Amino acid sequence: MAGNNELVVAERDALMKSAIISETDLDGKIVFVNKEFERALGYKAGEILGKTHKAINSGYHERDFFKSLWRTIARGKVWRGVVKDI
Numbered sequence: 001m002a003g004n005n006e007l008v009v010a011e012r013d014a015l016m017k018s019a020i021i022s023e024t025d026l027d028g029k030i031v032f033v034n035k036e037f038e039r040a041l042g043y044k045a046g047e048i049l050g051k052t053h054k055a056i057n058s059g060y061h062e063r064d065f066f067k068s069l070w071r072t073i074a075r076g077k078v079w080r081g082v083v084k085d086i
Contacts, residue, residue: 028052028070041085053085060084 015021016034020041023032029052033045041048041056048055061084072079 022048022053024053053083056085058084 017036019034020037021032021034022030022037025031029050030048031050033043033048038044043056069079069081069083
């Protein structure tokens with residue numbers, strides 16, 4: 001099974017290097033951002049952790065856009081899309 005674990009680690013590493021990722025707790029507070037998030041949005045983790053995504057909301061999207069996003073995530077589904085921040 002060591003091979004499967006190595007594959008999971010390699011997949012996670014590839015994802016971290018190729019996508020902008022943030023993770024939140026159930027209250028919507030940011031608990032993790034990857035280096036690509038920091039680079040693309042110009043925030044260091046220490047500046048954004050503990051805040052919600054409202055801190056970087058551009059105002060571009062309608063409220064229903066985010067309702068749909070959170071509804072999808074709350075159902076345990078994977079949300080895919082593009083969010084315009086800042």
